[in-house]
Amino acid sequence: MVVVTGAGTGHGTNTIEGKIMTRSLNELIETFYRGFSGDTALFDDVVTPDWDDIPLGPDQAPGRDGIKPLVTAINRAFADFKIVVHTIVDGRADNGNGLVAVRAEICGTHDGDWFGVPATGQQVRIRIHEFHEVIDGRMVRTWHLEDWLGWFQQVGAWPTVGNEEK
Template sequence: MTRTVEDLIGTFYEAFRGKPELLDDIVADDWADIPLGPDQAPGRAGATPLIQGINEAFGDFRIVVHQIVDGRGPDGNGFVGVRGEMRGVHSGEMFGVAATGREIRVRIHEFHEVLDGRIVRTWHMEDWLDWFQQVDARPTH
């Protein structure tokens, strides 16, 4: 069964709500997450601690998709662009900043390469500078 782009991307982002097992059917074992997060191991296995850490730092964490640009070909292979937003409550330490209890919104832009129904590579950019401003902090590096 071929997944719709909305199902594929929706499942990918639902996994980041603390459900890394959802990645098993949609992300390649050797998935390339570019760039890797701090201390993140490569491959799909590296996503589990990343997801756990995000959910420890942000309560009610979710990713809201604003736009999907489906650049896949008729065979379902190709690139999918996503414009979205991470949302949650800053309830745990993140980047050395103690919990503030503030509602946060972080803009994201991602490109996912899809091959044979699985995401094989993801390039992502988050607006962490805006996050620092939302929590009245400054990056240390």
Template sequence: MVHANEVTRDLAQRIIGDFYHAHAQKDVALLRTVVTPDWQYVPPSFGPARGPDQMIPVFVDLASALPDMDIQILDVLIHGNMVGVRAKVRGTQSGSLMGIAATSKPIEFAIHSFHEFRGERIAKTWHLEDWLSVFHQLGTLPPNLD
């Protein structure tokens, strides 16, 4: 039996699929269809802004840094209104990434996210990327890393 605050597998697969497709395609319009207007992204990308438009500067940076970015969803775990995702990102570093000049090297790294649903949309996302793996693959650290 599904309770009112539980996410069904079908809903999770549809919304999570569109969420990561929006990120891979840098598509804010698609992102707006799957997150709430007050969506929280943790850690915040650029300050304390809420909602899908906070990702516009991130998408602009990604379009330059990883124009061929692809996200493969590996696992989706559902518990009540929470959805956990394990995924893999692949792309070619064709532009500046965290201050690292373009290397034209292919990179692949893990991402892990937990999404809190409100109704049929994502209200909050906790997200982690394996940046250490990226820096190892690129052979350098960001210049401003303290």
């Protein structure tokens, strides 16, 4: 297991059991998260077409193309949207296939409607934790968890859950 702290760039080539990987793990992860800043074409290089995103977002279709409209909506709701990677834990086997864990943070300014909450102009930071299954240098599956409750707190928009008076 390898733990990489910080958002390094990792350049060069890696050789794994005779296969030449032209991109380092850091480059794979960084390219994936840069795609969320609006350049959805980046997903085409690092995610398989039948990528399994678990769980799907609201109204998100399955597969790599399913994430693209959601990214567009996120970038309409958050100016200067970016994901900052803090830690990468490499649990892949010697052949380069397996799980990679990422601890990161979504950053941006809430300047559009999101989850029914109108723009607040508030700078937000949302913690995320993800596990990516990597096969042959591309992501085939992602399990993710974002702290959306923390986001509601940051923008002062606690969701109401059955607290109405009768």
